[in-house]
Amino acid sequence: MTAAILSIGMLAGFALLWGAWRLWRRDGLGQKVWLMLAASLVIFANVAIWTVPDSAGNSLANTREASE
DSSP states (O other), X not given: OHHHHHHHHHHXXXXXXXXXXXXXXXXXXXXXXXXXXXXXXXXXXXHHHHHSOOTTXXXXXXXXXXXX
């Protein structure tokens, strides 16, 4: 289940980047473009926090799946 949620998060981040690029090409830089970029960076950071292993080789995603 964790893998599916992380995958959806990555898809949402890329969709936000794509939408920000399309909006920038159509209307120029505006507040919505910056907010979409910031939201995508937050999503990517959250996925990285869950998947990047620590010095022992454990990640939050692995420990979550092991406890279920």
